[in-house]
Amino acid sequence: MTTVEGDPVRGRARGTAPAPLSILDLATVGVGTTPAEALRTTTELATGAERWGYHRFWVAEHHGMPGVASSVPAVLLAHLGAHTRTLRLGSGGVMLPNHAPLAIAEQFGLLEALHPGRVDLGLGRAPGTDQATARALRRGDTEGAEDFPDRLAELTHFLDGDFPDGHPYAALAAVPRSAGRPPIWLLGSSGFSARLAGRLGLPFAFAHHFSAANTVPALDLYRSSFRPSAVLAEPYALIGVSAVAAGDEQEARFLARSAGLAMLRLRQGRPGLIPTPEEAAAHPYGPAEADFLDSWLANVVLGAPGEVADGLERLRKRTGADELMVTSHIHGHERRLRSYELIAQAYGLTAGG
Numbered sequence: 103m104t105t106v107e108g109d110p111v112r113g114r115a116r117g118t119a120p121a122p123l124s125i126l127d128l129a130t131v132g133v134g135t136t137p138a139e140a141l142r143t144t145t146e147l148a149t150g151a152e153r154w155g156y157h158r159f160w161v162a163e164h165h166g167m168p169g170v171a172s173s174v175p176a177v178l179l180a181h182l183g184a185h186t187r188t189l190r191l192g193s194g195g196v197m198l199p200n201h202a203p204l205a206i207a208e209q210f211g212l213l214e215a216l217h218p219g220r221v222d223l224g225l226g227r228a229p230g231t232d233q234a235t236a237r238a239l240r241r242g243d244t245e246g247a248e249d250f251p252d253r254l255a256e257l258t259h260f261l262d263g264d265f266p267d268g269h270p271y272a273a274l275a276a277v278p279r280s281a282g283r284p285p286i287w288l289l290g291s292s293g294f295s296a297r298l299a300g301r302l303g304l305p306f307a308f309a310h311h312f313s314a315a316n317t318v319p320a321l322d323l324y325r326s327s328f329r330p331s332a333v334l335a336e337p338y339a340l341i342g343v344s345a346v347a348a349g350d351e352q353e354a355r356f357l358a359r360s361a362g363l364a365m366l367r368l369r370q371g372r373p374g375l376i377p378t379p380e381e382a383a384a385h386p387y388g389p390a391e392a393d394f395l396d397s398w399l400a401n402v403v404l405g406a407p408g409e410v411a412d413g414l415e416r417l418r419k420r421t422g423a424d425e426l427m428v429t430s431h432i433h434g435h436e437r438r439l440r441s442y443e444l445i446a447q448a449y450g451l452t453a454g455g
Contacts, residue, residue, distance in 0.1 A: 110285050111305050119155075124159065124426070124427040126162060128170045131168060131170065132433040155446055158222060158425075159186075159190070169431075175195075176209035176210065180213060190222060191221055198226065200236065207260035211279050214284050223287065225257075226289040256271070261286075287299075299327075303333055308339065321423070324339055325339075325422075340425035344431075345410055345429070346402060346410070354441075360381070360382045361402075363377050403428075407444040410449075415449075
């Protein structure tokens, strides 16, 4: 992997790690906990991630999901920035169809002013919620995912302050605006954003953790579509990976089933808090539900720390990803933090931030 000194996009392997390792967090709210407790855990996780040697810490926008407290990434990132020093912080992602481009440019311009050189702006084109909630977020705005390229161009012009003469917004400015600005990442789980990121020469983040079958085709499409830009001279891709480390494979699978049951309920239109692993183990799965859970668990890298590190490295080599972003939505404050710490140690990250 090529690295460029001072490049805000490219991650750097730390210690003996073969590639940079990062974290995607949703401020997970489990059964028996509150959103306030979940956000305190996220803050502790971010400070731990910096200490353990992770490169980035991204939070995701979701709405109408009781088990997710990260509904407004910009607010949470400002808070996390105040509790960390060197860790890159970003959105994984902000759902562009839900917001006016000017509003995002102002939010992330402010974040860049608060925490210069540490902010990533990851953008998605899905609503991150159900259609009724999406309509409530957008009110009279009829634009949607199909308008994503136009909205992206508008957002980029607001961030750079370079609308062409004669454009309706040429006289407008997104403030505050710093000397630098957050790099834009495109997020996706299919080929649309992969192709667009390649064509625009932007870094690309693929959601392997819920679209594993599409990972290699999407990354191949990104690389084949890539055109060098002022941002990147060559492609740079990271993939999101569900991972759980524990004492052994049996314990890790036991913990991972709680997130699997939460995902099953979400797919059934019944989003809720993250269940305990005991509840997940006792759930009366029907045949179709059991098949879903088995399929979901098959894409989780889990086991003892060394097994997880080996699994992550096999996945990185198979996909050619430049960076891995692990996510672990298991129940329990101490279990989650310990899983991430074990993964960092086993993968070879340097502790000390």
